[in-house]
Amino acid sequence: MNTYSSYSDKELFDLLKNGNRNAFAEIYDRYWALLYKHAYRLIKDQDLAQDVVQEVFVSLWDKIKAIDLQFSISSYLYTAVRNKVLNLIQRDKVKNNYIESLANFVASSEAITDYRLREGLLKEKIEKEVAALPSKMRQVFEMSRIQNMSHKQIAEELNLSDKTVKKQMSNAIKILRLKLGGFLILSILLKLL
Structure with missing residues (x-):
């Protein structure tokens, strides 16, 4: 039986490029906990941190043929986690801004509608009394x-x-x-x- 724990990151990456699932499993075991801690430090949410790390590993497997490793696999994985977290934060920020904008619109339109209704009723009452x-x-x-x-x-x-x-x-x-x-x-x- 071939033990992959003794392989270097570069050797594992080369095997992974050729579709070796055992090399992928070794990279996963080697880096999952470290990447999780890194993601958790950035977003302070256990479930989201796990999701981010899982997405990074899925992406690694799906795109391995297109990945041209410039540095080490660890650098690549840490950068991928950071980018996923930044995208998540940006997406949440956009979503929160949209929700806040929508809430403000609803509140102001309700106030405008309520104001216009009261204004119309008051104006009608005034016109009646003046008449x-x-x-x-x-x-x-x-x-x-x-x-x-x-x-x-x-x-x-x-x-x-x-x-x-x-x-x-x-x-x-x-x-x-x-x-x-x-x-x-x-x-x-x-x-x-």
Whole structure:
């Protein structure tokens, strides 16, 4: 029986290039624990470290014919583990960035939808209460808040005194404040209209 434990890495690699499974088994036994420790130091996860090392050995077996060894087999294996870990970290980073971006989008779109719904309901309520004002008061209020006309401009256009316009506005605001539930909603009203 041929014992491969006495072979050098170079001899094992040459046998492996020719498809020798025993040479592969010896390389695997020789380096698996060391590569696992190396991978674990880099990613601090036992299962992932095992997966990385397994993938490196599978890749070694699958691509052995194409591998042109520049240095030692140990250098090749350590580099392969490091690259797999870096790819894993990069893939997780991209995945985490995507998940975070998606979560932010969902949160902001829910907030926007909720805001728009509340804004629409509030605007509808405001329009209803403004429409319920006495006609002259409503006209003065709409000219002030919707058309952005000054009290003086409204007074001139409606042929009223400046005091009457101010009184109509004051009364309209009082009524709306009572109907819409407080100064906070009124301040929103004044911004929306």
